[in-house]
Amino acid sequence: DVKxxxxxxxLVKRTGEKVFLECVQDMDHENMFWYRQDPGLGLRLIYxxxxxxxxxxxxxxxxxxxxxxxxxxxSLILESASTNQTSMYLCASRxxxxxxxxxxxxxxxxxxx
Amino acid sequence: AQSVTQxxxxxxxxxxxxxxLRCNYxxxxxxxxxxxxxxxxxxLQLLLKYFSGDTLVQGIKGFEAEFKRSQSSFNLRKPSVHWxxxxxxxxxxxxxxxxxxxxxxxxxxxxxxxx
Numbered sequence: 208d209v210k211x212x213x214x215x216x217x218l219v220k221r222t223g224e225k226v227f228l229e230c231v232q233d234m235d236h237e238n239m240f241w242y243r244q245d246p247g248l249g250l251r252l253i254y255x256x257x258x259x260x261x262x263x264x265x266x267x268x269x270x271x272x273x274x275x276x277x278x279x280x281x282s283l284i285l286e287s288a289s290t291n292q293t294s295m296y297l298c299a300s301r302x303x304x305x306x307x308x309x310x311x312x313x314x315x316x317x318x319x320x
Numbered sequence: 321a322q323s324v325t326q327x328x329x330x331x332x333x334x335x336x337x338x339x340x341l342r343c344n345y346x347x348x349x350x351x352x353x354x355x356x357x358x359x360x361x362x363x364l365q366l367l368l369k370y371f372s373g374d375t376l377v378q379g380i381k382g383f384e385a386e387f388k389r390s391q392s393s394f395n396l397r398k399p400s401v402h403w404x405x406x407x408x409x410x411x412x413x414x415x416x417x418x419x420x421x422x423x424x425x426x427x428x429x430x431x432x433x434x435x
């Protein structure tokens with residue numbers, strides 16, 4: 208089974224802090240994604256990566272950056288956390304040959320105070 | 321623009337009753353279609369998917385969905401709901417535009433099951 212893990216289930220940070228959210232997948236998938244989930248808005252794509260060192264902006268990239276130095280790991284970075292970034296963050300991975308199916312991690316609920 | 325609509329934000333059903341969750345999409349061609357379930361505090365789990373062929377697809381946990389091209393719909397059904405089905409359900413489409421892969425989610429339907 209594909210396994211996607213995220214470094215923290217719950218995280219509390221202060222405004223202005225730099226925040227790192229880590230995601231690791233164990234199936235050698237080329238594609239990885241970061242989503243943000245908010246009530247009534249569903250999942251919105253922040254960034255995605257087709258392969259190592261490659262990244263593309265999603266629908267809401269402002270205030271975020273990403274890093275993919277190794278195939279299995281995709282990091283989301285909040286350069287200066289703000290209260291409006293309080294949300295649930297979901298990581299996903301995908302094998303491009305697998306007809307678009309994505310595999311999701313358990314999520315990180317981030318609270319910025 | 322491509323979009324996915326789940327018109328019901330909340331649905332409440334009694335245990336043992338049948339269930340139908342609605343999903344409509346807007347896209348020029350037939351996309352790849354998915355239903356995911358999210359239990360409280362958890363990530364998303366794939367229930368079923370449609371790519372081509374038989375328009376009635378079976379998934380896990382007794383769920384099924386029917387693709388209707390004429391209505392641009394992909395509604396999720398279950399004949400008899402169990403209390404453990406209480407969760408949030410997301411419809412999603414996978415498509416490629418301008419060479420870029422995209423995955424668009426609906427806003428979700430939260431299911432409550434009455435004992």
